[in-house]
Amino acid sequence: MKLLVTGGAGYVGSVTSRLLLDAGHEVVVLDSLRTGFREAVAPDATFVEADIADAGRVLTRAAGFDAVLHFAGLIAAGESMARPELYWHENVVKSLALLDAVRAAQVPRVIFSSTAAVYGNPVEIPISETAAKAPTSTYGSTKLAFDLALTSETFAHRLAAVSLRYFNVAGAYIAGGHEIGERHDPETHLIPITLQVAAGKRDKLQLFGDDYPTGDGTCVRDYIHVEDLARAHLLALEAATPGAHKIYNLGNGNGFSNRQVVEAAREVTGAAIPVEIAPRRDGDPATLVASSDRACAELGWVPRKNTLQAMIGDAWTFYRKHVA
Numbered sequence: 335m336k337l338l339v340t341g342g343a344g345y346v347g348s349v350t351s352r353l354l355l356d357a358g359h360e361v362v363v364l365d366s367l368r369t370g371f372r373e374a375v376a377p378d379a380t381f382v383e384a385d386i387a388d389a390g391r392v393l394t395r396a397a398g399f400d401a402v403l404h405f406a407g408l409i410a411a412g413e414s415m416a417r418p419e420l421y422w423h424e425n426v427v428k429s430l431a432l433l434d435a436v437r438a439a440q441v442p443r444v445i446f447s448s449t450a451a452v453y454g455n456p457v458e459i460p461i462s463e464t465a466a467k468a469p470t471s472t473y474g475s476t477k478l479a480f481d482l483a484l485t486s487e488t489f490a491h492r493l494a495a496v497s498l499r500y501f502n503v504a505g506a507y508i509a510g511g512h513e514i515g516e517r518h519d520p521e522t523h524l525i526p527i528t529l530q531v532a533a534g535k536r537d538k539l540q541l542f543g544d545d546y547p548t549g550d551g552t553c554v555r556d557y558i559h560v561e562d563l564a565r566a567h568l569l570a571l572e573a574a575t576p577g578a579h580k581i582y583n584l585g586n587g588n589g590f591s592n593r594q595v596v597e598a599a600r601e602v603t604g605a606a607i608p609v610e611i612a613p614r615r616d617g618d619p620a621t622l623v624a625s626s627d628r629a630c631a632e633l634g635w636v637p638r639k640n641t642l643q644a645m646i647g648d649a650w651t652f653y654r655k656h657v658a
Contacts, residue, residue, distance in 0.1 A: 335571070336360045336398055338441075340386050340432065341405030342379065343370025345516045346447060346500075349507045350403065350564040351376050352514060357568060362399075364392055365406065374514060387428040390435035401443035401571055402436055404429065407476075410522055411451060414473035425476035430483060437491060443574040444484065445567055448497040450556075450583065450622060452478040460556075460625035463499070463581050470617045485579045494574035501556040501585035501624045503563055505645040506652035515652030516560070524595055525557075525649055532605035532650070533658045539607055541592045543614035546621075552592035554621040556585035559639035559648070569633040582633065585624025586640045598642035602650055 337354060341347040342363030347370075351361050361379040364386065375381050382392055386406045393399060407425045408414070414421040436444060451474030452467050469475045484495040504525045506515030516526055530536045544551040566584050573580060590598075600607050629635045639645060 335400035336362070338362050338364060338389070338393060338399050338402045339379075339405065340364050340389065340402065341370065341407065341447070343367055343372060343375050344405055345518075346503060346560060346563060347403070347405035348374040348376070349514050349560050350405070350567045351379055352507060352512055353564045353568060355379060356510070362392065364389060369408070369518070371517065385428065387431045389432045390438065393435040393439040393441060395439050397439065399439060399441045401445065401574070402432070402441055403445045403447075403567060404432065405447040407447070409473065411471040411473045412522070414471050414476070418472040421472045421476050425473070426479050429480045433483060433487060436493070437487070442576065443494045443571065444496075445570045445574065446480065446484060446495065446497045448481055448499045448581075449474060449477045450499050450501045450585070450624065452481065452499065455617075455619045456622065459621050460587060460623045461583060462625040463583055463628055481581070488577055488579040492577045494576045495579040496570040496574050497579065497581045498563075498566055498570060499581065499583045500563060501558055501583070501622065503560050504557045505559040505561065505639065505648040507561050507564070508648050508651055509561075513652055513655065515649060515656065517657050524592065525599070525646060526653070528596060528599045528607060529603070529646075529650055529653045531607050532599060532603040533653065535658070537608065538610050539596065540610050540612040541596070542612050542618060544611045545614075548591055548620055550591050550593045553618055554589035554591045554623065556587070556589055556623045557642065557645055558585050558637060559645050562637040562639055566629065566633065566635050569635050573633055580632070582629040583624045583626055584629055584635070585626055586637055587624060587626050588640070589621055589623040590642055595642060595646075599646050602643060602646045
């Protein structure tokens with residue numbers, strides 16, 4: 335298929351682009367490079383430096399695209415609460431402009447990079463796709479808004495849409511001479527920050543709260559290897575059905591506490607990784623764990639690299655060679 339990947343210079347988009355190319359697809363990456371990295375774009379993909387609001391320049395009927403995989407957007411929940419207008423504009427207004435271009439070009443499929451943040455503080459664990467949607471951040475609200483837009487589009491225009499709701503993504507793609515990983519500036523994710531401490535770039539790691547109702551008092555989160563996540567997008571392309579909006583949660587189905595992440599990072603890196611316990615952050619749920627039963631049953635998706643050691647090991651390999 336001929337595929338447009340928005341945000342293909344970012345973390346998940348660049349790994350997915352690599353797997354799409356290796357599967358024999360033609361990939362065009364559209365990215366403004368506002369938060370992405372040009373060197374992360376696969377050399378055998380066609381690169382267009384542009385904003386998703388201008389996707390209509392690329393998405394034309396004559397171009398003959400078979401699908402759009404939409405990764406572009408802003409992702410920092412904390413920033414979204416301080417600058418909500420920015421997130422509504424970037425994640426909703428511009429995404430709707432992309433959807434207009436999809437409709438005009440008669441592109442039949444859209445795969446959307448959504449988020450578990452749409453669920454907010456869950457009532458039941460593990461979290462299924464039928465759980466109540468009650469985002470606690472503007473970021474989560476903007477992702478849910480576009481999910482709802484996709485549902486309307488599939489009903490009115492027979493679009494084939496799939497939303498993949500990620501939990502915590504980690505690791506790097508290290509295979510076939512390719513090394514693609516995570517680098518955000520500023521960094522807000524636990525595993526990359528832990529690796530910064532291991533590399534001596536930070537003095538210590540802060541863990542926010544140690545009095546949660548969990549096994550060791552720290553928050554529990556569901557981590558998924560970026561390679562496993564990228565594979566799910568290829569399966570979603572095959573599963574997309576005209577007139578249907580399919581939604582899948584993607585995670586390990588097993589939670590790891592913050593302290594378990596630190597211990598695994600110490601094991602992988604051999605570094606001491608000093609830890610300081612800081613006060614809880616507002617809005618942090620004690621436990622977030624996904625039920626991926628639907629994705630396993632309907633997509634045939636199974637996470638293969640589901641240990642912290644595998645995720646942190648690949649992330650550490652990438653970090654030492656390309657970030658540190």
